[in-house]
Amino acid sequence: MDILEVRGLTKRYGSFTAVADVSFSIGAGGILGYLGPNGSGKSTTVKMITGLLEPTAGEILHRGRRVRDDVVAFKRSIGYVPEEAQLYGFLTGWEYLEMVATLRAIPRATFERKAKALLEAFTLFTHRDAAIASYSKGMRQRIALISATLHDPELLILDEPFTGLDVTSSIVLRQVIERLAAAGKAVFFASPAIEVIERLANRIVLLRKGQQVAAGALSETLRQLGYTRLEDAFIGMAEETDTAKTAAQIVDAIRSA
Amino acid sequence: MFRKLVEHFARRLVQPSSGESGELQGSLGAALALLAAPGAFLALGLLDKYSSLLRYFRGQRLELNSFPRAFEDGHSLLLFSMAITGFVTVWKWDRILPDVIDQLNLSPLPVSRRRIFLASLASIALVAAVFVLDVNAASMVIYPMVVAAGTSFDEFIRLFFAHATIVFFASAFTFCACFSLMGILLVAVPSRWFRAASVVARAALTALLLAMWIAGRGPSRWFQSLYAPLAGRPDLADPALVRFAIGALLVSAVVAFAGYAAGFVRGMEGRLVRDTRPLRVPAFLGRWGRTPLECAALPFAIRGLWRGESTSVLVLSALLLAIVAGLRTGPAVFVPFFAGYAVAVAIPMAFRIAVSPASSWIFRMLAQAKDDSMYRIGRRVVWLHLGVFVLAPALFFSPRVAIATAALCVILVECLLLDWRSIPFTLASQAFRHTRVLHAFLALLGLAAVPSLGIWAVARDARLAVLCLLALAVISGRRRILAETYGERAPLVFDTSEAEIVRLSL
Numbered sequence: 098m099d100i101l102e103v104r105g106l107t108k109r110y111g112s113f114t115a116v117a118d119v120s121f122s123i124g125a126g127g128i129l130g131y132l133g134p135n136g137s138g139k140s141t142t143v144k145m146i147t148g149l150l151e152p153t154a155g156e157i158l159h160r161g162r163r164v165r166d167d168v169v170a171f172k173r174s175i176g177y178v179p180e181e182a183q184l185y186g187f188l189t190g191w192e193y194l195e196m197v198a199t200l201r202a203i204p205r206a207t208f209e210r211k212a213k214a215l216l217e218a219f220t221l222f223t224h225r226d227a228a229i230a231s232y233s234k235g236m237r238q239r240i241a242l243i244s245a246t247l248h249d250p251e252l253l254i255l256d257e258p259f260t261g262l263d264v265t266s267s268i269v270l271r272q273v274i275e276r277l278a279a280a281g282k283a284v285f286f287a288s289p290a291i292e293v294i295e296r297l298a299n300r301i302v303l304l305r306k307g308q309q310v311a312a313g314a315l316s317e318t319l320r321q322l323g324y325t326r327l328e329d330a331f332i333g334m335a336e337e338t339d340t341a342k343t344a345a346q347i348v349d350a351i352r353s354a
Numbered sequence: 355m356f357r358k359l360v361e362h363f364a365r366r367l368v369q370p371s372s373g374e375s376g377e378l379q380g381s382l383g384a385a386l387a388l389l390a391a392p393g394a395f396l397a398l399g400l401l402d403k404y405s406s407l408l409r410y411f412r413g414q415r416l417e418l419n420s421f422p423r424a425f426e427d428g429h430s431l432l433l434f435s436m437a438i439t440g441f442v443t444v445w446k447w448d449r450i451l452p453d454v455i456d457q458l459n460l461s462p463l464p465v466s467r468r469r470i471f472l473a474s475l476a477s478i479a480l481v482a483a484v485f486v487l488d489v490n491a492a493s494m495v496i497y498p499m500v501v502a503a504g505t506s507f508d509e510f511i512r513l514f515f516a517h518a519t520i521v522f523f524a525s526a527f528t529f530c531a532c533f534s535l536m537g538i539l540l541v542a543v544p545s546r547w548f549r550a551a552s553v554v555a556r557a558a559l560t561a562l563l564l565a566m567w568i569a570g571r572g573p574s575r576w577f578q579s580l581y582a583p584l585a586g587r588p589d590l591a592d593p594a595l596v597r598f599a600i601g602a603l604l605v606s607a608v609v610a611f612a613g614y615a616a617g618f619v620r621g622m623e624g625r626l627v628r629d630t631r632p633l634r635v636p637a638f639l640g641r642w643g644r645t646p647l648e649c650a651a652l653p654f655a656i657r658g659l660w661r662g663e664s665t666s667v668l669v670l671s672a673l674l675l676a677i678v679a680g681l682r683t684g685p686a687v688f689v690p691f692f693a694g695y696a697v698a699v700a701i702p703m704a705f706r707i708a709v710s711p712a713s714s715w716i717f718r719m720l721a722q723a724k725d726d727s728m729y730r731i732g733r734r735v736v737w738l739h740l741g742v743f744v745l746a747p748a749l750f751f752s753p754r755v756a757i758a759t760a761a762l763c764v765i766l767v768e769c770l771l772l773d774w775r776s777i778p779f780t781l782a783s784q785a786f787r788h789t790r791v792l793h794a795f796l797a798l799l800g801l802a803a804v805p806s807l808g809i810w811a812v813a814r815d816a817r818l819a820v821l822c823l824l825a826l827a828v829i830s831g832r833r834r835i836l837a838e839t840y841g842e843r844a845p846l847v848f849d850t851s852e853a854e855i856v857r858l859s860l
Contacts, residue, residue, distance in 0.1 A: 147461065147462045148462065149457060149461045150623070170464070172464040172465075173464040183455050185362075185459065187365065196358060196362055197463065199355060200460075200464070202355065
């Protein structure tokens with residue numbers, strides 16, 4: 098049974114449609130790459146799945162059951178890393194994780210053991226008692242990652258998780274995602290980074306202006322679309338800009354008197 | 355879990371969004387002590403006035419029934435409590451409702467919206483109760499003690515509970531009334547206008563609270579009347595005011611609750627959208643300056659002033675209070691002197707509130723202040739506002755009033771900006787943060803004294819000439835000082851250790 102299934106998900110703001118009729122599913126061990134240019138509706142979809150936004154239409158199913166019937170139970174099974182880790186600046190890293198653990202009803206001893214191990218692994222242990230306000234963007238992102246995984250979720254929802262991470266942390270995170278998937282977790286992974294999705298995902302959804310233009314197993318989808326590389330498929334199917342022309346325009350503007 | 359949420363919301367209410375936790379805890383303790391101190395002084399004043407022992411030593415007649423005389427002092431304590439509650443509510447206005455950080459951090463957690471709402475509400479009640487207790491701690495004990503002097507311990511207990519109840523009721527009313535206004539704005543004003551409306555409402559409330567405090571009138575009288583029957587002296591109560599107090603408390607509580615519920619839903623859905631419209635500044639201001647830096651800094655400073663919530667509330671509330679003070683002092687012709695004082699003092703004070711360092715990095719790159727350009731930028735900002743808000747309206751009264759106001763403002767601006775060496779809103783002054791209460795207190799004292807110089811001068815030609823000469827002397831003195839200062843050393847001061855106070859989208 099699929100861990101997450103999305104059917105006809107739509108979000109409208111007045112006459113503007115941010116996401117239109119998007120459908121996909123992720124099973125245990127699956128990594129779904131949700132790919133699209135900026136403003137294509139990736140984060141809106143993520144926010145609808147995580148309960149930050151109310152969908153205008155469509156259905157979100159968790160293990161075949163409608164999420165809206167028991168939102169709290171669904172949230173117990175997910176870990177979410179937002180596009181930009183906006184955390185409480187007045188809390189220290191440790192206090193933030195402690196708050197999340199308490200609200201997720203993680204036993205104290207388990208929390209302390211896991212938080213310590215994860216903070217050490219993400220090289221944050223020495224900074225655990227500093228206020229988050231003093232953290233760099235990458236440090237905040239790592240705290241958000243730890244808070245999303247403390248309770249060992251079966252579904253990990255990552256919205257551009259590599260933003261702000263240093264090279265080492267990025268490589269570690271890629272391997273973490275692969276290992277979690279191998280351990281039977283489902284990973285929903287929204288990103289504009291084609292190479293990362295191509296390397297990690299076994300299924301993709303390609304978005305363009307809120308519309309789903311392609312979906313399915315990565316290799317199968319590329320074959321059906323007639324492309325060999327994901328980047329070519331992205332430029333051909335999803336990208337709205339003539340990238341070469343835009344680059345030329347930018348250089349002209351920079352060099353003009 | 356609920357306890358953790360309440361604790362979290364309470365911390366969120368009382369602590370700034372950034373900074374080191376150790377420093378924050380220190381400043382929280384200091385803030386509590388600071389808030390408790392004036393109430394304690396007021397209460398100690400009562401002891402001095404009514405203590406039988408002190409009266410005996412001074413050879414004064416012992417007073418067996420001090421209730422009627424102390425009744426008016428009770429009103430002063432009530433008024434103080436209400437004013438402080440109002441100021442803090444207005445100050446913490448935007449922290450009471452959940453924002454996008456709460457939405458992003460709490461919504462994905464397995465906690466129901468209802469539980470978050472109740473925890474948030476409980477934290478507000480908890481913080482408000484601690485705050486009222488802190489502000490009124492001394493008076494809650496000392497006031498019943500002096501009123502019950504010469505009677506039984508039971509009477510003291512009765513008066514203690516009566517006073518404590520009324521202080522809580524009056525503070526709750528003030529909080530709810532201020533918050534109701536925010537709720538009404540939330541519901542009635544479109545989101546894109548909310549920030550502007552919020553700034554005006556906060557400024558108006560600040561001025562109103564100050565005016566009520568100074569005048570000693572307003573809703574505090576309703577609650578004073580309610581106190582009398584609770585204290586066993588119904589003869590001192592006005593039944594109409596008692597009914598008014600109870601009705602006002604209930605209505606304000608209901609409206610505040612409805613407003614909070616509406617704001618909570620919007621906040622947790624990320625719909626409390628801040629005003630992101632650009633603030634248009636006339637194009638000529640971008641060309642007014644000797645150097646590119648000056649040309650760029652002037653529009654930046656004006657946008658910084660009006661887009662920053664703290665800065666705009668500070669300037670607007672000072673202006674509104676000055677208008678009220680001017681109208682209370684005498685004819686409307688006095689108002690420009692008060693308004694001039696308010697603008698000339700409040701804007702340099704606002705300069706010391708820093709915007710996001712991210713907004714000012716370009717100035718840090720470009721600034722080469724080996725001259726008095728920073729001073730000139732600051733002065734231009736103040737004079738632009740003086741021109742629009744004070745001098746142009748003053749001309750409607752008479753050119754004489756405008757000249758006297760201008761001379762008064764010259765003296766103030768030249769003195770207040772003499773040591774100004776940074777671009778407005780780029781300097782997060784630690785020194786100012788620690789002394790801002792003192793600054794505000796001195797500014798309020800000045801409001802009672804400085805405008806009278808203008809009123810004095812406008813009465814006769816000779817006096818007006820003296821004031822103008824004084825202004826010219828100040829300008830001359832300032833030129834000499836600046837020439838000496840900038841001739842040798844003029845380091846630009848940037849304090850990067852301070853975390854941002856107000857984030858702007860310039």
